[in-house]
Amino acid sequence: MKSMKKFLAFLCAAVLLCACLPLSAGAEPVTITVYNWGQYISDGTDGYIDVNAAFTEATGIEVNYVTFDSNETMYTRLKTGGSSYDVIIPSDYMIGRLIAEDMLEELNFDNIPNYQYIDEAYKNTSYDPENKYSVPYTWGTVGIIYNTKYVDEADVGSWDLLWNEKYSGKILMFDNPRDAFAAAEQLLGIDINTESSEDLRAAAEKLAEQQPLVQQYVMDQIYDKMQNEEAWAAPYYAGDYLMMVEENPDLAFSFPKEGFNLFIDAMCIPKGCQNKEAAEAYINFLCDPEICAQNLEYLGYSAPSTAAREYMDPESASNPIAYPSEDILALGESFNYLPTEVNQEMDSLWLEVKTGSLSPESGGSQNMALYIAIAAVVVLVVVFLLIRGSQKKKKANRGTH
Amino acid sequence: MRRSTWLSGPYILWMAIFTIIPLGVVVWFAFTDGAGHFTLDNVLRLGDYLPIFLRSVWMALAAALICLVIGYPAAYYIAGRSPMAQRFLYMLIMLPMCMSFLLRTLAWVALLEDTGIINGFLEALGFTPLHLIRNDGAVILGMVYNYLPYMILPLYTVLLKIDPRLIEAAQDLGCTGAQVFQKVTLPLSVPGIVSGFTMVFVPAISTFYISQKLGSTSSILIGDVIESQFKGAYNFNLGAAMSLGLMVIVFVCTAVMHRFTGDEEVVTL
Numbered sequence: 001m002k003s004m005k006k007f008l009a010f011l012c013a014a015v016l017l018c019a020c021l022p023l024s025a026g027a028e029p030v031t032i033t034v035y036n037w038g039q040y041i042s043d044g045t046d047g048y049i050d051v052n053a054a055f056t057e058a059t060g061i062e063v064n065y066v067t068f069d070s071n072e073t074m075y076t077r078l079k080t081g082g083s084s085y086d087v088i089i090p091s092d093y094m095i096g097r098l099i100a101e102d103m104l105e106e107l108n109f110d111n112i113p114n115y116q117y118i119d120e121a122y123k124n125t126s127y128d129p130e131n132k133y134s135v136p137y138t139w140g141t142v143g144i145i146y147n148t149k150y151v152d153e154a155d156v157g158s159w160d161l162l163w164n165e166k167y168s169g170k171i172l173m174f175d176n177p178r179d180a181f182a183a184a185e186q187l188l189g190i191d192i193n194t195e196s197s198e199d200l201r202a203a204a205e206k207l208a209e210q211q212p213l214v215q216q217y218v219m220d221q222i223y224d225k226m227q228n229e230e231a232w233a234a235p236y237y238a239g240d241y242l243m244m245v246e247e248n249p250d251l252a253f254s255f256p257k258e259g260f261n262l263f264i265d266a267m268c269i270p271k272g273c274q275n276k277e278a279a280e281a282y283i284n285f286l287c288d289p290e291i292c293a294q295n296l297e298y299l300g301y302s303a304p305s306t307a308a309r310e311y312m313d314p315e316s317a318s319n320p321i322a323y324p325s326e327d328i329l330a331l332g333e334s335f336n337y338l339p340t341e342v343n344q345e346m347d348s349l350w351l352e353v354k355t356g357s358l359s360p361e362s363g364g365s366q367n368m369a370l371y372i373a374i375a376a377v378v379v380l381v382v383v384f385l386l387i388r389g390s391q392k393k394k395k396a397n398r399g400t401h
Numbered sequence: 402m403r404r405s406t407w408l409s410g411p412y413i414l415w416m417a418i419f420t421i422i423p424l425g426v427v428v429w430f431a432f433t434d435g436a437g438h439f440t441l442d443n444v445l446r447l448g449d450y451l452p453i454f455l456r457s458v459w460m461a462l463a464a465a466l467i468c469l470v471i472g473y474p475a476a477y478y479i480a481g482r483s484p485m486a487q488r489f490l491y492m493l494i495m496l497p498m499c500m501s502f503l504l505r506t507l508a509w510v511a512l513l514e515d516t517g518i519i520n521g522f523l524e525a526l527g528f529t530p531l532h533l534i535r536n537d538g539a540v541i542l543g544m545v546y547n548y549l550p551y552m553i554l555p556l557y558t559v560l561l562k563i564d565p566r567l568i569e570a571a572q573d574l575g576c577t578g579a580q581v582f583q584k585v586t587l588p589l590s591v592p593g594i595v596s597g598f599t600m601v602f603v604p605a606i607s608t609f610y611i612s613q614k615l616g617s618t619s620s621i622l623i624g625d626v627i628e629s630q631f632k633g634a635y636n637f638n639l640g641a642a643m644s645l646g647l648m649v650i651v652f653v654c655t656a657v658m659h660r661f662t663g664d665e666e667v668v669t670l
Contacts, residue, residue: 072633079635169535169617176633214618215535230516347634354629355621357449380653387660 031062032086032278035074037265038067038220039240040089042298049294055285061278069219070176072347078103084272086279089137092264093178096127096337104133105269111280114287122264122304126336134266135283138239138301141324141332142179142261145226145241146233149250159187159256161233163206168213172225172234175217177350178335179261180207183235186258186333193336197345204349208358217354226251237263238321242300253321255328262332264304430641443642450626450643457623458650460537461605464544468552468601469594471545476556476593477586491557494550502547503610509543510534510614535617543611544601551600559593560586599655606654607647623647 034052044050052063066085068074071094077083078098090098098104109115115135122136144161150170155161162171162183174180182192184206190199215231222240225231227247241253267283269276285291293311296303302322303309309317316322338346352358434440447454479490497505512518513534520530533539563586571581609624616622623643630640 070633072635076632076635211618216613216618228514228516230514344636348636351626351629351634352449354618355450355453355626356619357453377649377653380657384653384657384660387657 029060029062030275030278031064032275032282033064033066033084034087034282035066035068035077035085036089038069039223039243040067040299041065042295046298048298049291051286051291051295054291055282058285059281061281063282071178072176078270081272084274085270086273086275087267087282088270089265089267091335092125092127092266093335093337095134095266095268097340097343098268098270099128099133100337101340103271105271105273105276106132107135107269107283108276108280111277112284112287114284114289117287117289117305117307119304119306125264126334128266134268135287136264136266136304137286138296138299139262139264139304140301140322141238141255142182142235142263143238143241143253143255144233144235145244145251145253147226147229147250148252149229150232156254157257159183159258162235163187163210163213165213167232169215170232171213172216172218172222172231173210173214174235175219177346179235180350181346182261182335184210186256186260189258192261192333193338195338195342200342200345200349204353204358207353208356211353211356237301239299239301242319242321255324255331257331259331259333262329262334264334427641427644430638431645434638443638446639447642447646450623453621453623453626454646454650456620457606458654460541460544460622461602461608464541464548464605465552465598465601467541467545468549469598472549472552472556472597473594476553476560479553479557480560494553498550505547506543506611506614509546513539513615534615537616537620539615540612540620543615544605544608547611548601548605551604552597555596555600556590556593559590563589595658598658602654603651606651
């Protein structure tokens with residue numbers, strides 16, 4: 001009897017304890033989903049900080065971290081829905097597009113006090129003029145990475161290196177329309193924010209001219225290809241060059257003399273976010289000068305905050321590739337937001353470039369091809385019917401014998 | 402009769418939900434524009450991509466033919482071994498399929514690259530390196546490697562089922578080995594050839610990853626174009642129209658193929 005009572009008491013205690021446990025542990029742990037570029041956060045390799053782990057330790061908020069390889073991929077993902085993200089880190093022009101299409105939440109800057117450390121130069125930008133939707137994560141430049149072992153120094157310095165037949169099959173190219181068009185436009189002396197159809201077509205034709213020389217259109221795969229010398233020249237972001245050169249010291253970086261893209265990648269909260277406050281806490285954490293310094297020292301990208309640069313080791317904080325001189329920076333141009341129709345036009349021209357089907361001018365040839373297609377189908381169907389008919393006849397003959 | 406209809410109910414339901422309805426969605430996307438209005442533009446634009454369609458058909462046919470040439474003798478050999486050996490060889494054929502298709506393709510990249518394993522080997526032996534990757538041949542190689550089991554397995558099953566008494570009868574009646582093969586084995590294995598050919602051709606024609614990894618920038622296939630319409634360009638309508646076009650090509654090709662075998666039951670389009 002006594003033991004029965006004891007057992008019941010134990011059972012009650014156990015039940016109570018179980019009921020209390022989740023409460024005392026702070027209910028269910030909050031998880032946020034962060035959607036960022038690949039290879040774009042310090043993840044604890046080579047003794048550097050693991051930013052997401054440090055954030056979880058500081059706040060108790062879990063981070064579900066996923067990556068994309070181009071702004072366009074990210075845009076398609078957001079647009080098609082099916083998954084929700086709390087923090088995204090796209091580039092300037094894409095933020096402009098997301099704002100115009102009402103896909104971003106306004107940020108509550110009371111939860112992001114570290115915003116004060118961001119330099120004035122990275123506020124009131126053309127893509128987010130009122131600083132309502134985004135907090136700069138990094139900035140950087142686009143240039144040409146090349147291998148000094150194979151590329152003649154005399155050929156370096158201009159975008160035309162990527163059109164140089166000497167290096168046919170050893171050239172990589174951006175696998176996203178905006179960066180690829182910018183390279184062609186700068187080579188042709190066209191404004192990289194052009195909205196005119198003729199300009200876009202001219203750039204597309206220039207890219208089509210390059211297509212046979214290109215080994216592959218790549219984004220993150222550029223790391224492998226350049227490091228193991230499968231390719232010799234490629235346009236990419238300066239910060240990634242600084243990571244690559246640590247693996248292969250023969251790589252060099254050049255700022256094209258015709259100009260280059262100067263970009264800002266910024267943190268935003270998309271509509272449909274599940275936990276806005278936690279997302280803002282994450283943004284705030286990444287703006288913390290000490291965290292920002294440790295993160296960017298690993299990444300090689302440039303810090304949008306002078307306060308953070310003070311925490312870096314002086315060599316990284318004054319690296320001429322990450323923080324180029326005023327003269328070079330003067331050649332940089334930022335992307336502006338382009339209207340949706342222009343983006344779509346660029347997307348479809350880009351696809352034609354990549355598939356080698358850029359029609360000289362729409363019209364005649366298009367219809368020709370269609371007629372050929374219809375004719376081919378008709379011929380096939382006729383052949384099909386003929387064979388069927390002859391076989392039926394054979395069978396019928398066989399039957400009579 | 403009624404009972405067998407009732408038994409196929411779950412499959413019919415499955416097919417309705419996961420085949421018929423999605424197919425309807427594809428058709429709907431193919432004939433509408435971004436705003437959901439009816440348009441023929443997407444279908445008319447397919448003409449622009451005709452060279453890519455034709456290249457895809459050509460590459461898939463080449464891959465299927467090579468698979469047949471390699472796969473038939475292999476299946477014939479396996480079917481003639483002892484049951485023990487058969488099980489072992491069957492497993493060997495299946496084994497590569499246990500690994501991710503993406504990994505297998507990436508492994509080929511590492512092998513064939515200019516700075517890859519094969520060229521490293523050649524250079525170490527003092528030969529001049531070869532340019533092996535980024536051409537149509539490499540893409541076909543990738544397809545053959547990935548889809549060969551789909552050719553061997555149906556052939557093996559059919560060859561195994563051939564009644565050995567038929568072969569013995571042919572031998573008794575004075576056929577030489579070659580004649581037995583030509584007059585008995587080969588005709589009886591035609592259903593296996595057709596189904597193996599189809600099982601290689603259909604995935605090969607819609608291949609997309611292999612051509613990006615092993616092909617050059619000009620050996621892009623229709624599968625790659627469809628992928629980029631959905632992944633990057635955000636033009637579902639054109640992508641759906643292309644998928645529809647591809648489906649028509651596949652239907653026509655398989656129909657013609659089945660015609661040649663005279664197998665009435667298979668062709669129920």
